Amino acid sequence: MTPEVGHYALVLALGLAFIQAIVPLYGAHTRDVALMRLGSSTAIMQFVFVALSFAALTRAYVTSDFSVVNVFENSHSTMPLIYKFTSVWGNHEGSMLLWVLILALFGASVAAFGANLPATLKANVLAVQAWIACSFYLFILLTSNPFLRLPRAPLEGRDLNPILQDIGLAVHPPLLYLGYVGFSIAFSFAIAALIEGRIDAAWARWVRPWTLAAWMFLTVGISMGSYWAYYELGWGGFWFWDPVENASLMPWLAGTALLHSAVVMEKRNALKIWTILLAILAFSLSLIGTFLVRSGVLTSVHTFATDPTRGVFILGILILFIGGALTLFAWRAPLLRQGGLFAPISREGALVFNNLFLTIACLTVFVGTLYPLALESLTGEKISVGAPFFNLTFAPLFIPLMIAMPFGTLLAWKRGDLYGVAQRLMAALGVGIVATAATLAATGGQHVLAPFGIGLGFFVIFGALIDLAERVALFRRPLATSLSRATGLPRSVWGTAFAHAGIGVTLIGIVCASTWGTERIVAVKEGQTVTLSGYDLTFNGMVQRQGPNFRELAGRFTVSEGGSAVGTMSPSKRTFASRSMSTTEAALLSRGFSQLYLSLGDANADGSLAIRFYYKPLVLLIWIGTLIMAFGGILSLSDRRLRVGAPKPAKAKPALQAAE
Incomplete structure (x- = not known):
């Protein structure tokens, strides 16, 4: 009965979302406090039912209930327990359930911790969140139900995709979704402000913690995904400009611009309309990323779904929310009062410069990612846009941005002294x-x-x-x-x-x-030594090992530097019988912030073994830097001014501030 409980809990969550989408919105329109408060209770209960649904699917995986189609297709009784847990979202249906769980979590968080928000703004924000939730609940229930049953339960499952049987699946997707979905709060605040017709510095103070939390999660999620691909795929690369990687980078760029724009709005009551637009774009780009991954438009190691019906449904969601939000923006934004003025040479000016280059960089990635898809759909011609294009267009945009970065924090608000800052x-x-x-x-x-x-x-x-x-x-x-x-x-x-x-x-x-970075691709026999960047790699033979649901052929290598052994490396190839698939498991040996990277190729007829041996100088700084960035986000999020939020205005302002 557990899967049925999960299914009905999801249906009840949909019903609550419909109530939350309509009643608080009407209450805000009529200024009915009781109706507006209903949004908070329904948001919390909605999260409870989605959590129950997610727990039901998790239990089905942990107990290997192969009568559930989703469990049968993505699990195996001999899998380690950790991978039974991660298999819950290691597929299309389960990952979408994780998506709505996080969406409901953010909505419940606004309900629980938004006590200082004006009642009408809070009601409108929760209503917009509920409309987003309704669309994804319907998507899951109509096209991606994770609780479908088989007439007869098989004795064994088909196993999870071997590439996904890694601790990276436990870290990367949840963090990435926390970032993607987190921007829905900024989106809801923007739509609520447009509905209400009022936006001020207090609005920026309220929206900043949610945006910062989403940005922080997305930063770590992208970083962990990069590291996972680096060690799992056996190529030694940390970023491939894969369209799905780009799909996560675009909302990160827009979210970074939004964070800086919100600071200007909070401090100087400026860039109001631009900040609203960025809030819409950040979540819109998250939705576009969802469409690319879930629609079958792309074929990638990152994608799960290839059903065109799902693609059409998600395309409808894109048109509804992105098109509707931009239409509302075009109608209401001109009615919002413009903010304060500032000199070009000022902290505000530096942040505008920051926004300009971030949005251009985002547009560059957007065009490079979607242009090949659009061209193929219109003409049937296939072209490839890869690293050469992005390196020549994206990288130069970040050079002036990084040069300007230290200036921005030292410039004064409203009017700054560029020469004085340069001296400092x-x-x-x-x-x-x-x-x-x-x-x-x-x-x-x-x-x-x-x-x-x-x-x-x-x-x-x-x-x-x-x-x-x-x-x-x-x-x-x-x-x-x-x-x-x-x-x-x-x-x-x-x-x-x-x-x-x-x-x-x-x-x-x-x-x-x-x-x-240096590399050698060579064939070695037992006892032979390969030298690379001052390190000697000696092949000591192969060993067979039996894993819980795979057989592993591992190499044994000794690494020496200057005649002294510094470590051992044991790359391997794993064969998963249930899937008839093999994976390559690279071996890593850290030397300070640098790494030696070793992966196995195929065995040759003469008894030699092909290997890929890399030296990656200071490669760990890539991910250490992103963790430092995320730590900075944690420090900012713990600032009392963001935790307490903006004070309530002493005097109510008109609902609509018309531009004069």
């Missing part, structure tokens, strides 16, 4: 120049752009440190005074510094791994 950044510029020159000298001048990238990364990192030093008056006041001022700095200031420094760290890792 001379130390960071000096560090960047020294790093560039040292890299050029160390590499013999073989590359020009790469040392510049290293210098730029150091400039960004030390620019963030100088911002902190200026705020605490380091070296201008006694050390005790500076330390006292440091402890009194708002956490959002520390968060900004960490986030910016993390970008610099990631840049250094990307440049080093991409430019100076």
